[in-house]
Amino acid sequence: MTVSVVLFTSDLRVHDHPPLTAAVAAGDFVVPLFVRDGAIAASGFAAPNREAFLRDCLAGLDAGLRERGGRLVVRSGDVVDVVRGIAARARADEVHVAAGVSGYAQARERRLGRALEADGRRLRVHDAVITAVAPGAVTPSGGSDHFAVFTPYFKRWSAEGARRPLRAPRAVRVPEDVPSGRIPRRDAVRGVAEGLAAGGERAGRARMLAWRRDGIADYAARHDDLPGDATSRLSPHLHFGTLSPAELVHLAQERGGPGADAFVRQLCWRDFHHQVLAARPETSVADYRARHDRWRAGASADADIRAWQEGRTGYPVVDAAMRQLRHEGWLHNRGRLLAASFLTKTLYVDWRVGARHFLEHLVDGDIADNQLNWQWVAGTGTDTRPNRVLNPVLQGRRYDPDGVYVRRWVPELAGLEGGRVHEPWKLGAAERGRYDYPEPIVDLGEGLARFKRARGRE
Numbered sequence: 001m002t003v004s005v006v007l008f009t010s011d012l013r014v015h016d017h018p019p020l021t022a023a024v025a026a027g028d029f030v031v032p033l034f035v036r037d038g039a040i041a042a043s044g045f046a047a048p049n050r051e052a053f054l055r056d057c058l059a060g061l062d063a064g065l066r067e068r069g070g071r072l073v074v075r076s077g078d079v080v081d082v083v084r085g086i087a088a089r090a091r092a093d094e095v096h097v098a099a100g101v102s103g104y105a106q107a108r109e110r111r112l113g114r115a116l117e118a119d120g121r122r123l124r125v126h127d128a129v130i131t132a133v134a135p136g137a138v139t140p141s142g143g144s145d146h147f148a149v150f151t152p153y154f155k156r157w158s159a160e161g162a163r164r165p166l167r168a169p170r171a172v173r174v175p176e177d178v179p180s181g182r183i184p185r186r187d188a189v190r191g192v193a194e195g196l197a198a199g200g201e202r203a204g205r206a207r208m209l210a211w212r213r214d215g216i217a218d219y220a221a222r223h224d225d226l227p228g229d230a231t232s233r234l235s236p237h238l239h240f241g242t243l244s245p246a247e248l249v250h251l252a253q254e255r256g257g258p259g260a261d262a263f264v265r266q267l268c269w270r271d272f273h274h275q276v277l278a279a280r281p282e283t284s285v286a287d288y289r290a291r292h293d294r295w296r297a298g299a300s301a302d303a304d305i306r307a308w309q310e311g312r313t314g315y316p317v318v319d320a321a322m323r324q325l326r327h328e329g330w331l332h333n334r335g336r337l338l339a340a341s342f343l344t345k346t347l348y349v350d351w352r353v354g355a356r357h358f359l360e361h362l363v364d365g366d367i368a369d370n371q372l373n374w375q376w377v378a379g380t381g382t383d384t385r386p387n388r389v390l391n392p393v394l395q396g397r398r399y400d401p402d403g404v405y406v407r408r409w410v411p412e413l414a415g416l417e418g419g420r421v422h423e424p425w426k427l428g429a430a431e432r433g434r435y436d437y438p439e440p441i442v443d444l445g446e447g448l449a450r451f452k453r454a455r456g457r458e
Helices: 018-026 038-043 048-066 079-090 103-118 150-160 201-222 235-240 245-255 258-279 299-310 316-328 333-346 351-361 367-378 392-399 404-409 418-422 444-454
Strands: 003-008 029-037 073-077 094-098 122-126
Touching (some): 003 018, 003 079, 018 122, 029 038, 048 201, 048 235, 073 079, 079 103, 094 103, 103 122, 150 258, 201 235, 201 245, 299 333, 299 351, 316 404, 316 418, 333 367, 333 392, 351 367, 392 418
Parallel strands (some): 003 029, 029 073, 094 122
């Protein structure tokens, strides 16, 4: 009897799953295993929104395996200890896992590989499971281990192409003598955002197919449309791996057209950040390109940070974005850019403060995408224009011209019609008094001048 273990991490699906496919093909039995890692819980990364979504995903993965005659084995503890114990009990020859990109994931693979080798077993690490193209599959000429600029990466990534998606296995046989803990329930998690979406592979695939059918065609023209909410909202499913990025690339390319092309480009941006983090794990906490910033600190900065976190900056489109984040555990990408630019450039606050706050709320809070997008906006990352500043008034007028998005999330200003909602401080005194909304915490001109001085751009 041949047995393999599949260690699920950020790949909680049965469709297009190379480790599961390889394990099923290798022998008689498979132990599909998810370990609730105590180190991740201790780090604070298991924020309520992601924990709730994860529980949906685990229940969905178990259901998908049971439809194929299997089941999910859930355990808690140190990943290496748990996997060794399960492999020994099941008398497994191999353990299959998707390659990770974070420093923690890479260290986990090294520890696990050494431990299994000592036990006379083998760890098989599969590439292109959580990304469409493996981080090391395309590298620039000249010996560098990663691309630091997106456009040349996109050209090479496009030429490489995503691998062909795999079918879900028809049957998964799990040894009866491998017990499992209970799959935790979502409704037991406290502090979950009121508008948090449902997780799990079934929900992800339904959204994916609806997006391909009804949304992707207009994506190029509408992806920055704040009130229209015309993005795919697939990012939580990509983060937890209930959807395959390789399958998404192929579905979009089969659909074709400008919208599909623009969507594929965004999937490439995700891979781009993953290959940067894989090569430079320290960028999760350290500047990719130091600008010698002396970020603001102290009581004044702390007050500004609280106003930003609470959506009370006095700049309606920024406040709308921050309130959407709290309510849904998700945020439109244009809103993310505006909120991040305001904190790092206008308020001149360390990007790590913003990144940490986002990770406390975002259901799709991915270390690669979150940290490196924050660095991109802050000008310490891969942006070729590190000193660009997004003006929230101009951005609001452009991407929410009639103020619909602002009024949706900042109900205090619901009585203001049209674009007037973006500059309530310009109202006459009598009219202004009718709205319980704060004055701007900083003048945009003063904030810009402060940033230019800090970066030596005057």
